[in-house]
Amino acid sequence: MSTDPSFDAAASRSVLLHELIDDPESSGRVKLRVLTGDRPTGPLHIGHYLASLRSRVELQDKGIESLVLVADYQVITDRDSVGAIQDNVMGCVLDYLAAGIDPEQSTIFTHSAVPALNQLLLPFLSLVTDSELRRNPTVKDELAATDGRPLSGLLLTYPVHQAADILFCHANVVPIGRDNLPHVEQTRLIARRFNRRYAGGQEVFREPDALLSDAPLVLGLDGQKMSKSRGNSVTLAATADETAALIRKARTDSERRITFEPGRRPEVSSMLTTAALFRGESPQQIAEQVGDGGAAQLKKVVIEAVNEGLAGHRRRRAELAADQAYLRDVLRAGNARADEIAEATLATVRQVMQMTY
Template sequence: MTTENSSPDVQEGAAVPGPGIDTTLARRRSAELEQRLRDDPGRFRVLTGDRPTGRLHLGHYFGTLQNRVRLQDLGVETFVLVADYQVLTDRDVAEHLAEHVEDLVLDYLACGIDPERSTIFTHSALPALNQLLLPFLSLVSVAELRRNPTVKDEIAHSRQAAVSGLMFTYPVHQAADILFCKADLVPVGQDQLPHLEVTRTVARRFNDRYAAGNPVFPEPDALLSEAPLLLGTDGTKMSKSRANAVALAATADETAALIRRAKTDATRRITYDPAARPEVSSLVLLAALCQGRDPHAVAEEIGDAGAAALKRTATEAVNDHFAPLRARRQEYARDRTYLRKVLQAGNERAAVIAESTLDEVRAAMGTRYR
C-alpha cells in the first residue's frame, strides 16, 4: 500500500494500530498466507509502492524492497506503484518530481525488481484508477476517516500550513490503489493495518451496496512484515526527510562518512541489546544483515574494540553487500530513456486493468451508458 511516504508497506512516522485492529489475528492470518504463497504463488496479486520524495535508503531495502523481490521471484503477480500524486499529501508543492520518479525506478531496478515480471506504474498516468476515488469516498464517513490513527499522525506531522483534502482522504485513495487491480495481498507493517482496514471496508461496502451476490472486489489481506528496524545516524527512525539515512545510491566514501557520524554510546564493549542500547544495536544489526549473520555473533566478534571498530565493520559490510546493486544502478542510470520506457510499459499494462475495473464499477452502479 503506498503508505515514506504513502506506500502500502512503508510509512515514516506512522501511528500504532487503532482500536478494533486485532494484530494477533492479523499475524496468524499472515502466517497462513505465507504458507499458501509458497504452495501456489501464482494465484495471488500484490500491490505495493512508494512516494517519490527522494532516494530510497538501507531501511527501505531491508524493510520492503527485499520482500518485493522475494514475492516477484516466487511467481506472485506484483504491482509496484510510484505514488506521484500522493507526494502532495504532506507538501504544498511536488518539487523535483520527475527526478525523484526516475530515482525511484532506478532503485527498483537495481534491487532486482524486473519490469518483465512486475508492473511498475505511476498514479498520474492512470485516470481510471483515480476516478475510483469518488464512488469510494461515498462509502466511508468523515468520522471514520477522522478516527484513522495514521491519518491523525500524518496530520500532526504535516508540512503544510493547513491540512489538505488529499491528506484527509488519502486512506481511500490507497483503497483505489489496491482495488483497481483487485490485489488480494498487501505487504504492510503493523502500523498500516488501519489503512488496509479502510480498503477492506470500501470493498465490502461496495459489494454489499452495488454487487450483492456478484462481488466486484476482493477484501485484501495484510502480509505483515517482520522487517528489522534500522535507526538513522542520529538515533531516530531512518527517514528520507531527516537526512539521517544511507541512500542505496550512496558511494562507498559517502557511506563511510555517514556511518562515522552515527550515534552510539559511552560503553566500550559492543553488545547486541536493542532495548538497552538501540543505537549500537542498530549498527550491529546493519552489519549482520549485510553479512547474513546473527547480530549477537557480530557484536561478540567486535567485543571490546569499541564504537570505532563497530562503525568500520558496518561500513565494510554495507559497501561489500551493496557494491553489486550500486554498480547495476549506475549502469541503468546511463540510459534515462530506458527508465521512461519501463514506466510507459507499466503504465500501459496497469491502465488496461484500471479501465476494466472502472467499467465493472460503472456497470454495478448503473452508470455505464452504452
C-alpha cells in the same frame, strides 16, 4: 497473542498467506497479486532496501504477479509542492531495477499516468465517514509529522486513495509492517461496503490480506526513524565513500563493550541490525565480533557490511543510469499495463453502479 483482535486476525491471515506463497502447489490453485509502492519524496535508502526491496524481488521470483507503484500524487498529501518529482520518480525506477525487479515479471507504474485508478476514489469516498478518516492512525501520524500544518483534504482522504491503489488491480497481497496495517483494514472495509451497497452482495472487490513483515526496525543516523524527509538515511544512490562518511557520523553511545540491547541501546542495536541484515548473520553475532572495539570498530564493521552488500546494486544502478531511454520505456510500458487494468476495473464499477451511458 496481542490485545488487539483486529491485529490477531490479520496476523493469522498473514501466516496462511506466507504458507500459500511458499507452497508452489498451493500458489497454483489461488491467483495471488501483490501491490507495493513508495512515495517519491526523495531518494530511496537502505531502510527501503532491507525492509521492502529485497522482499519484493523474492515474491516476484517465486512467481507472484507484482505491481509496484510510484505514488507521485501522494507526495502532495502533506506538502506544498512535489519538489524534484521527476528525478525522484526515475530514481525509484532505477533502484527497483537495480535491486532485481524485472519489468517483464512486475509492473512498475505511477499514479498520475493511470486516471481510472484515481477516479475510483470518488465512489470509495462515499463509503467512509469523516470521523472514520480522522481516526485513521495513518492520517493522524502524517498530520503530526507536518509540524502544525492544517489538515488538507488530500491527507484526510489518504487512506481511501491507498484503498484505490490496492483495489483497482484486485491485489490480494499487501506486504507491510504492523504500523501500516490500518490502511489495509480500511481497504478491506471499503471493499465490503462497496460489494454490499453497490453490487448487491456480489464480490466485485475481494478483501486483500496484509502480508506482515517481521523485518526489524533500522533507525536513522540520528537515532530516529529512518526517513527521507529527516535526511537521516544512507541513500541507495550514495557512493561507498559517501556511505562511510555518513555512518561515521551516526549516533551511538559511550560504552566500550558493544552489545545488542534494543531497549537500552537503540542506536547501537540498530547499527548491529543493519550489519546483520546485510551479512545474513544475527545482531548478537556482529556484537560478539566487535566486542570491546567500541563505536569506532562498530562503525567500521557496519560500513564494510553495507558497502559489500550494496556493491552489486551500485554496479547495476550505474549501468542502468546510463540508459535513461530504457528507464522511460520501462515506466511507459508499466503505466500502459496498469491503465489497462484500471480501465477494466472502472468499467465493472460503472456497470454495477448503473452508470454506463
